[in-house]
Amino acid sequence: MKIRPVILCGGAGTRLWPNQKNHQAKQFIDFGGWTLIKKTLERIKNPIFDYPIISTNLKYLSEVRQSLIKSRIKKYKIVLEPAKKNTAPAILASALIKDIPLKQPLMYFAADHLIEKSNILNKSINKNKKNLDEKNVFIFGIKPTNPSSEYGYFITKKVKNNINKVTKFIEKPNYSRAKQVIKKKGYWNSGMFFLRKDSIINNFKKYQPKTYKSCLASVNKAKYRNNTYYLNKSSFAKSVEKSFDYAILEKTKNINAIKLDIPWSDLGSWREISKIYNKDKAKYFKKKNVYYRPWGRYVNLFEGKSFLVKELIVKPKSSISLQKHHHRSEHWMITQGKPKITINKNKFYKKPFESVFIPTGAIHRIENNFKKSVKILEIQTGPILKETDIVRYQDIYGRIK
Numbered sequence: 001m002k003i004r005p006v007i008l009c010g011g012a013g014t015r016l017w018p019n020q021k022n023h024q025a026k027q028f029i030d031f032g033g034w035t036l037i038k039k040t041l042e043r044i045k046n047p048i049f050d051y052p053i054i055s056t057n058l059k060y061l062s063e064v065r066q067s068l069i070k071s072r073i074k075k076y077k078i079v080l081e082p083a084k085k086n087t088a089p090a091i092l093a094s095a096l097i098k099d100i101p102l103k104q105p106l107m108y109f110a111a112d113h114l115i116e117k118s119n120i121l122n123k124s125i126n127k128n129k130k131n132l133d134e135k136n137v138f139i140f141g142i143k144p145t146n147p148s149s150e151y152g153y154f155i156t157k158k159v160k161n162n163i164n165k166v167t168k169f170i171e172k173p174n175y176s177r178a179k180q181v182i183k184k185k186g187y188w189n190s191g192m193f194f195l196r197k198d199s200i201i202n203n204f205k206k207y208q209p210k211t212y213k214s215c216l217a218s219v220n221k222a223k224y225r226n227n228t229y230y231l232n233k234s235s236f237a238k239s240v241e242k243s244f245d246y247a248i249l250e251k252t253k254n255i256n257a258i259k260l261d262i263p264w265s266d267l268g269s270w271r272e273i274s275k276i277y278n279k280d281k282a283k284y285f286k287k288k289n290v291y292y293r294p295w296g297r298y299v300n301l302f303e304g305k306s307f308l309v310k311e312l313i314v315k316p317k318s319s320i321s322l323q324k325h326h327h328r329s330e331h332w333m334i335t336q337g338k339p340k341i342t343i344n345k346n347k348f349y350k351k352p353f354e355s356v357f358i359p360t361g362a363i364h365r366i367e368n369n370f371k372k373s374v375k376i377l378e379i380q381t382g383p384i385l386k387e388t389d390i391v392r393y394q395d396i397y398g399r400i401k
Contacts, residue, residue, distance in 0.1 A: 141187025
């Protein structure tokens with residue numbers, strides 16, 4: 001029996017947009033010719049996989065269908081969540097549809113993760129298919145490249161048949177704690193899950209009976225059209241809002257791990273996204289995207305629905321004008337140098353990988369008082385993202401009219 005890929009595609013990616021209500025979900029951002037959901041769909045074209053199930057919501061339905069068309073995936077099923085209830089109800093409801101046999105292995109992918117060397121991942125999935133049973137869950141660990149506090153960790157021990165049994169979870173430790181966890185051979189918890197349909201049912205019946213009953217009812221009462229299950233709203237609303245980690249993984253003792261040493265990121269911060277740009281800078285650094293100013297230059301990197309990502313390069317002993325914008329806010333992630341930042345009456349310095357938010361209408365400026373260029377990743381969000389939306393108050397280059 002082939003492995004059924006299930007793609008969780010209902011997340012909003014709010015960590016990238018902490019001060020915005022309306023934003024583009026991370027999985028649909030065009031990073032210069034590719035999106036995270038497109039890469040996820042390409043990953044599951046391996047012959048070990050059956051046709052995919054995509055779990056999403058009405059807000060993203062159109063973009064999911066467009067992504068399937070662009071990836072030339074003709075056979076699929078979509079499970080539409082009528083409310084945001086976190087990953088536990090989403091995982092359960094997508095498993096309960098009649099298209100999936102009781103003992104079929106299910107591989108749950110997040111739609112917004114960047115995974116390189118996916119051939120190694122797919123081989124490890126296929127290799128461990130024989131180890132699945134009616135109770136256990138396999139999770140995927142990524143060998144840490146640094147003591148990051150952005151990810152959760154877990155620790156394992158070897159048991160029968162050379163299987164890594166999870167003995168402890170550590171939820172997003174601080175830097176010093178993360179270093180200790182890595183010394184104990186801890187792995188990043190990637191948020192991918194591998195288990196059989198009957199294991200999902202048995203675990204939810206045992207640990208989350210209320211959610212099991214509500215999700216089962218929502219599937220049984222679902223309306224089906226255009227390859228899409230529209231889950232029953234009133235039944236689904238009765239499920240308990242919990243992540244799969246808290247609902248099941250923290251309760252069951254039948255958790256095993258597949259350890260991987262591959263490039264991986266959930267791109268949960270602009271710091272992680274900036275690494276993509278820095279790794280392949282030549283791809284984005286095109287003459288038509290580079291704009292020179294008296295204080296330095298900026299490069300337009302990615303543009304999406306109501307947002308624009310730039311790199312600002314401020315020359316030594318230079319500064320942008322003291323200014324404000326009527327129609328956009330800005331997030332700044334410092335990647336090089338130590339700029340002096342002004343926001344209204346506040347003035348302060350920022351170091352690399354620190355960030356700052358500039359609300360719409362706030363008067364602001366960047367000054368570089370040092371001998372090294374300052375580099376900043378700027379994320380603009382708003383209905384109008386044109387250079388004409390600048391009101392200057394002070395400018396050392398005489399640009400105030």
